[in-house]
Every structure is written in structure tokens, then in C-alpha cells.
Amino acid sequence: xxALTLALSLVVASSCSVVxxxxxxxxxxxxxxxxxxxVVVLVQPLPDGNEKVGAMFARVARRYVHMKRNFLVKADVAxxxxxxxxxxxxxxxxxxxxxxxxxxxxxxxxxxNVKGTLLRCSDGREVWAAEAxxxxxxxxxxxxxxxxxxxxxxxxxxxxxxxxxxxxLRPLLDTLPQPELNDADVEEKMTLDE
Numbered sequence: 091x092x093a094l095t096l097a098l099s100l101v102v103a104s105s106c107s108v109v110x111x112x113x114x115x116x117x118x119x120x121x122x123x124x125x126x127x128x129v130v131v132l133v134q135p136l137p138d139g140n141e142k143v144g145a146m147f148a149r150v151a152r153r154y155v156h157m158k159r160n161f162l163v164k165a166d167v168a169x170x171x172x173x174x175x176x177x178x179x180x181x182x183x184x185x186x187x188x189x190x191x192x193x194x195x196x197x198x199x200x201x202x203n204v205k206g207t208l209l210r211c212s213d214g215r216e217v218w219a220a221e222a223x224x225x226x227x228x229x230x231x232x233x234x235x236x237x238x239x240x241x242x243x244x245x246x247x248x249x250x251x252x253x254x255x256x257x258x259l260r261p262l263l264d265t266l267p268q269p270e271l272n273d274a275d276v277e278e279k280m281t282l283d284e
Contacts, residue, residue, distance in 0.1 A: 108258055112220035112265035122217055126184045126210055127269045131155065131166040137193035137202070137251065144168030146240050146248040147191055150255045151263060155187065160269045162279050163187075179211035186211065187266075192223075193254065200254035201225050206262050222262035226254040 115122065131152045136144035148166035156163050164183060178186050190205040203223030210217050228250035230237075237252035271279065 108222045108224050108261045109265060110221045110223060113218070114267050115215070115217045118217060118267050122210070123267065123270045126208070126217060127160070127271065127275060128162045128164055128183050129155075129185045129187045129208070130164055130178055130183055132178055132186050132188045133166075133168040133191060134170070134172065134188065135190065136168060136170045137191040137255075138195065139170070140247070141168065141170070142244045142248050143193070143251050144170075144191075146244045146251065147189065147255050147259070149240070149243070150252075151187070151189055151259050154260060154263050155266065156279075156282065159263065159266050160271050160279075161187070161266070162271075162275065162282060164282070183211055185209055185217065189259075193251065195228070195250070196225070198229075199225055199227050200251055202254040202258045204258050204262055206266075208266065218266055220262050220265045222258050224258060226257050228253065230257075 131148050133144045133148040133151070137147050145166075145168045148168045152163045152166040155161050167178070186209045188207045188209060190207075192203045194201055201223075202225075204221070206218070206220045206222075207216055208218040209215065230253035233253050233256055236256065237249040240252050241249040
């Protein structure tokens with residue numbers, strides 16, 4: 091009975107997780123972690139079809155990856171329409187952190203599902219992929235000041251999306267692998283604008 095209770099509680103706990111799936115390429119540890127360091131964050135399509143919300147999602151992701159992962163995030167972009175990925179892989183970039191949010195307001199909340207993919211610029215190959223999603227309140231007392239800051243940056247209409255962005259992107263991006271930085275990379279990271 092005790093084993094059944096433990097198994098049932100593990101199933102229930104895992105079903106509440108925001109992260110639905112995560113995988114890393116087999117060769118990350120043996121080759122990519124020393125090469126794929128400089129990335130651009132790309133949000134496409136726009137969450138809820140709103141350019142300002144897309145810009146906020148991109149900036150949340152950029153800042154979080156800058157603080158919590160070893161990547162050197164050189165830029166962030168949000169756009170509605172697909173374009174040739176090669177245009178995002180300009181000189182100085184090793185990869186694209188592509189986030190595909192499906193976001194909609196539902197009553198007093200926001201439903202958000204985000205697929206994330208880290209693509210290598212040299213050949214477009216997937217190095218990491220993950221998916222996270224859930225339903226979130228549009229207002230979160232703990233994120234009140236953060237929402238207001240993003241509202242000042244992007245427009246007041248983004249504030250109701252901030253709790254969903256924070257609560258879906260943080261666990262998703264925590265599954266990113268960690269690149270290995272050398273001393274020059276660390277110095278460069280310290281000079282980057284978050």
C-alpha cells in the first residue's frame with residue numbers, strides 16, 4: 091500500500107509540472123558545450139498576436155538566460171512571420187534560441203504553452219528542445235513590480251501577460267544545457283547588456 095501511495099503521489103506531482111518535455115542532443119557534452127555559446131533569442135509567432143507581448147517574452151527570456159545560464163545572449167527579437175533562419179545567424183552567433191509561444195487570455199487568466207528549440211547556426215540542427223505550459227492568473231502579487239516594469243518598457247497591455255511569461259519561461263529555460271565558458275567568454279558576458 092505504501093508503494094502504491096508513493097507511486098500515485100509521484101504521478102500526481104509530475105502531472106502538475108509546467109515542463110512537459112525536454113531533451114538535449116547526445117553530442118552536447120562531447121562537443122557542443124564548448125562551441126555553442128553566443129545566441130539570439132527569437133520569439134515567433136507573437137504571443138496572442140501582439141508585438142509588444144512578443145517583445146516582453148523575448149526580453150524575459152533574454153534576461154533569464156543571461157542570469158541563470160552560461161550562454162552569451164547577444165540579442166532578442168520578436169516577430170509574427172517566419173523568415174529565413176539564416177538571417178538570424180549573423181556573424182558572431184553560434185545559435186538561435188527559438189521560442190514558439192501559444193498564448194491566449196481566458197477570463198481573468200492567461201493560458202500559455204511554449205515550445206523552445208536551440209538551433210545550431212552552422213547547420214540548423216536542433217541541440218535542445220523543451221515544451222512547457224499551463225494556465226496562470228493575470229495578476230500575481232509576487233510579480234506586481236516586475237509586471238509594472240515590463241509595462242513601462244513595453245506598454246501597459248503587457249502587464250497581464252507577465253505572470254504567465256515568468257511562470258512558463260523560467261522552468262522551460264532551466265532545462266537548457268550549460269555551455270562551458272573560458273575566461274574571455276566570462277569577461278564578454280559581463281559586458282553584455284541584459
